[in-house]
Amino acid sequence: MNPLSKQTTRPSLALLLCGLSLLFFGCRKSPDASVGEEGNVLRKVILQTDWYAQPEHGGFYNALLKGFYKEAGLDVEIRQGGPFSATSERVATGQVHFSLSTTDQIMLLAQQGLPLIAVYALMQRDPQALLLHADSQVNTWQDLDGKKIMALPGASWIHLLQNKFHIRFDTVPLDMGLGRFLIDKSFIQQCFVTNEPYFLEQKGVQSKTMLIADSGFDPYRVIYTNRQFASDYPELVRAFVAASIRGWLDYIENAPVETNAELYRLNPANKPEFVEFAMVAMRDYQLLSGDPDLGEFHARVSQKRMERNMRDMVEIGVLNKPLPLAAYITNEFLPPDIQQAIAESEVE
Numbered sequence: 001m002n003p004l005s006k007q008t009t010r011p012s013l014a015l016l017l018c019g020l021s022l023l024f025f026g027c028r029k030s031p032d033a034s035v036g037e038e039g040n041v042l043r044k045v046i047l048q049t050d051w052y053a054q055p056e057h058g059g060f061y062n063a064l065l066k067g068f069y070k071e072a073g074l075d076v077e078i079r080q081g082g083p084f085s086a087t088s089e090r091v092a093t094g095q096v097h098f099s100l101s102t103t104d105q106i107m108l109l110a111q112q113g114l115p116l117i118a119v120y121a122l123m124q125r126d127p128q129a130l131l132l133h134a135d136s137q138v139n140t141w142q143d144l145d146g147k148k149i150m151a152l153p154g155a156s157w158i159h160l161l162q163n164k165f166h167i168r169f170d171t172v173p174l175d176m177g178l179g180r181f182l183i184d185k186s187f188i189q190q191c192f193v194t195n196e197p198y199f200l201e202q203k204g205v206q207s208k209t210m211l212i213a214d215s216g217f218d219p220y221r222v223i224y225t226n227r228q229f230a231s232d233y234p235e236l237v238r239a240f241v242a243a244s245i246r247g248w249l250d251y252i253e254n255a256p257v258e259t260n261a262e263l264y265r266l267n268p269a270n271k272p273e274f275v276e277f278a279m280v281a282m283r284d285y286q287l288l289s290g291d292p293d294l295g296e297f298h299a300r301v302s303q304k305r306m307e308r309n310m311r312d313m314v315e316i317g318v319l320n321k322p323l324p325l326a327a328y329i330t331n332e333f334l335p336p337d338i339q340q341a342i343a344e345s346e347v348e
Helices: 012-025 055-065 088-093 103-109 154-164 179-183 196-202 227-232 234-254 257-266 270-283 304-313 336-347
Strands: 034-036 041-048 074-079 098-102 116-123 129-132 148-151 170-173 189-190 207-211 221-226
Touching: 012 227, 034 189, 034 270, 041 088, 041 234, 055 074, 055 234, 055 257, 055 270, 074 234, 088 103, 088 116, 098 103, 103 154, 103 304, 116 189, 116 234, 129 304, 154 304, 170 234, 179 257, 179 336, 189 196, 196 207, 221 227, 221 234, 227 234, 257 304
Parallel strands: 041 074, 041 098, 148 170, 148 189
Antiparallel strands: 034 041, 098 221, 116 221, 129 189, 129 207
């Protein structure tokens, strides 16, 4: 299955969700607590993923299974997502504490008034890409002119590609499957580089991808939370972020057998060969680490990069006006050493 599941919030819901969020947080109690096996108090935290359990979530399951969250004083529940997860609404209304998205989506939700804030750049490069047959004559962004692409409706990159490269192409709604691609040699669709190419290969179909981040539109894939929740429980957010970073670095470096076994159990589509493919893709595309030659590293957020992405989105009318960085993302919940490294990288 395609891991794409970002739910774009309908503008008509924005004010309602804000009101619900204020109502919820105005009368809420502190996060539930339980007593761990060693007698320590654990605070309940819910992470809602953006799709069914897959290697793209492996670091979180790794932190859970290896006890990193418990060591940080957290009792973490990971809820699997799916095509109708409505994750932003769940975080905005306090039903869950954390979820995943991209910085461009968080910008749009912030513009609509939802009280959301990104607190951890999980991936330096977003795995979203265009999927083409290996012998397709489309090799550059300009080659997309006049083509038809199956894509997630409302995706920012659609307008950005057309504007930047002075091209026009039609889109049809993404159906989360590969059926149409298999029967049409000219078909182009949105995908994850960690996912669909593997399933096509299993069917004997050779494909190629064009990573959207290579076009110059390069949002971060992030973990976000409710702004009021982060304000009221900053130490909890810091603990969750630090343990998640620990879980991800261990997962991508060591591919723990027990963590992958849990992915197999939770999602039967996670065969060992697929998990290996996804992990190799994450390493090869430097999704988590970024490119060291560009000064990138895990969890880094570049202010210049965000400002460039924002200018692009304002230019094409996706954003009404520029937003300050603090309106949608912050580094304050990262471990101090990472904050220091980010500050130093901005000076260079």
